[in-house]
Amino acid sequence: MAGLNLPEICYLLFALLSGLLIGSFLNVVIHRVPLDRSIVFPGSACPSCGARIRAFDNIPLISFILLRGRCRDCDARISIRYPAVELLTGLIFAAIVWKTAPTWVALLEMIFAASMIALVFIDARHQLLPNVITYPTFLFALAASTVRAGWGSPIIYAFDFSLIFTSAQADFPVTRAAITGGVLLAIAVPGFLLIDKLDLILFNKYFEWEEMNEGASTEDRADADRRYDRLIGATMLLGLLCGIAWASSTLLLARDNMAAFENAWDGLIRASIAAFVAGLITWWIRAVYFYVRGFEGMGLGDVKMMAAIGAFLGWQGAFSTLLLGSIAGAIIGGIMAFRNRSGIRTALPLGLFLGAAAIFVLIWMDQGG
Numbered sequence: 289m290a291g292l293n294l295p296e297i298c299y300l301l302f303a304l305l306s307g308l309l310i311g312s313f314l315n316v317v318i319h320r321v322p323l324d325r326s327i328v329f330p331g332s333a334c335p336s337c338g339a340r341i342r343a344f345d346n347i348p349l350i351s352f353i354l355l356r357g358r359c360r361d362c363d364a365r366i367s368i369r370y371p372a373v374e375l376l377t378g379l380i381f382a383a384i385v386w387k388t389a390p391t392w393v394a395l396l397e398m399i400f401a402a403s404m405i406a407l408v409f410i411d412a413r414h415q416l417l418p419n420v421i422t423y424p425t426f427l428f429a430l431a432a433s434t435v436r437a438g439w440g441s442p443i444i445y446a447f448d449f450s451l452i453f454t455s456a457q458a459d460f461p462v463t464r465a466a467i468t469g470g471v472l473l474a475i476a477v478p479g480f481l482l483i484d485k486l487d488l489i490l491f492n493k494y495f496e497w498e499e500m501n502e503g504a505s506t507e508d509r510a511d512a513d514r515r516y517d518r519l520i521g522a523t524m525l526l527g528l529l530c531g532i533a534w535a536s537s538t539l540l541l542a543r544d545n546m547a548a549f550e551n552a553w554d555g556l557i558r559a560s561i562a563a564f565v566a567g568l569i570t571w572w573i574r575a576v577y578f579y580v581r582g583f584e585g586m587g588l589g590d591v592k593m594m595a596a597i598g599a600f601l602g603w604q605g606a607f608s609t610l611l612l613g614s615i616a617g618a619i620i621g622g623i624m625a626f627r628n629r630s631g632i633r634t635a636l637p638l639g640l641f642l643g644a645a646a647i648f649v650l651i652w653m654d655q656g657g
C-alpha cells in the first residue's frame with residue numbers, strides 16, 4: 289500500500305460517496321424490478337405501513353444508523369439489506385477507482401459493477417435475473433468494450449510518433465469494420481430476444497415468468513407487460529443507434545485516427561466473441577443439466593448474464609468468473625444441501641455467485657487485460 293496523497297484520498301472518498309448514493313438507487317431497483325413496478329414513480333415508502341419516506345430519512349447509510357434500523361412512523365424493522373447494498377456499492381466503487389485510477393474507464397467499470405450488484409441481490413431474493421437488466425447490461429458491455437479498447441488505453445493518448453507510424457502502415461479495413469461493427473451492435477439486443485425464443489422452443493418452458501406474478505391482477509400484468517416491452521424496445525433502439533454511430537464515425541473519422549479505430553474495432557470483435565463463447569458454454573451447461581436432472585438447474589438469465597460478463601471482461605475474465613462462481617456456488621450449495629438434508633434440489637441462485645465473481649475479477653484483473 290503506497291502512501292496516498294491528498295488528491296488520491298479525495299478521489300477515493302468521492303467514489304465511496306457516489307457508491308453510497310448509487311447503492312441507494314440500486315435498493316429501489318432491487319426492490320421494485322422483480323415486482324414489475326416502476327423504479328421512478330412513486331417515491332420510496334415503508335413496506336410495512338406505507339408511509340412516504342422523508343428526504344432527510346433517505347440519506348444512504350446515515351439515516352439507517354440515526355433511525356436505529358426502524359421506520360420513523362410504524363417502528364417496523366428496516367431490512368439490513370438496504371445499508372448493506374449502499375456500503376457494498378460504495379466500497380466496490382472505491383476499489384475500482386483504487387485499481388483503475390480516476391478515469392472515465394473507471395466510470396464504465398462502476399456502471400458494470402452497479403448492474404452486477406443489482407442482479408446479485410435480485411437473484412438472491414427471487415431466483416430471477418430480469419431481462420430489463422440483462423439486456424441493457426449486455427448492450428452497454430459491448431459498447432463500453434469498444435470505446436475502452438479504442439480510447440481508454442493511456443498509450444493512445446501518449447505522444448508516440450512510432451504509434452502513428454505503424455498505424456498508418458497497418459491495413460485496417462475501414463469499410464468492412466464500419467459495416468460489420470454497425471451490424472454487430474445493432475443486432476445485439478434482437479439476438480438476445482432470439483435466444484429467449486429459441487430456448488423456449490427447445491425446453492418448452494414457459495411457467496417461470498408466470499409463477500412470479502400469481503398475486504397480480506390482470507390489469508397490473510398487462511401494465512407490467514407494456515412497460516417491459518417498452519424497455520426492451522428502447523434498448524433495441526439504443527443498440528441500433530450504437531450501430532449507426534459506430535458505422536458513421538468509422539467511415540468519417542477512422543482514416544485520420546487509424547490506431548484508435550483499429551483498437552476499438554479489435555475491442556468490439558473480442559467482446560462479441562467473448563460474449564458468444566461465454567453465453568454458449570453457460571447455455572450448454574444449462575442444457576446438459578436440464579437433460580440429466582430433468583429440471584431447470586440453471587436459468588436462461590444466467591446465460592444472458594454470462595454473455596454480458598464476457599462482453600465486458602473478455603474471455604479470460606468470463607472464464608475466471610464462470611470458474612470462481614461455480615466453485616463458490618458448489619461449495620455453498622453443498623453446505624446448504626447438507627444442512628437442510630433436503631438433497632441437492634434446493635434451487636441455487638447461480639447468478640448471485642456469477643455476479644460476485646465478476647466483480648471480484650473486475651477488481652483484481654490485470655489492468656488493460
Ligand SMILES: [Zn+2]
Binds near residue numbers: 339
Ligand atoms: Zn413504517
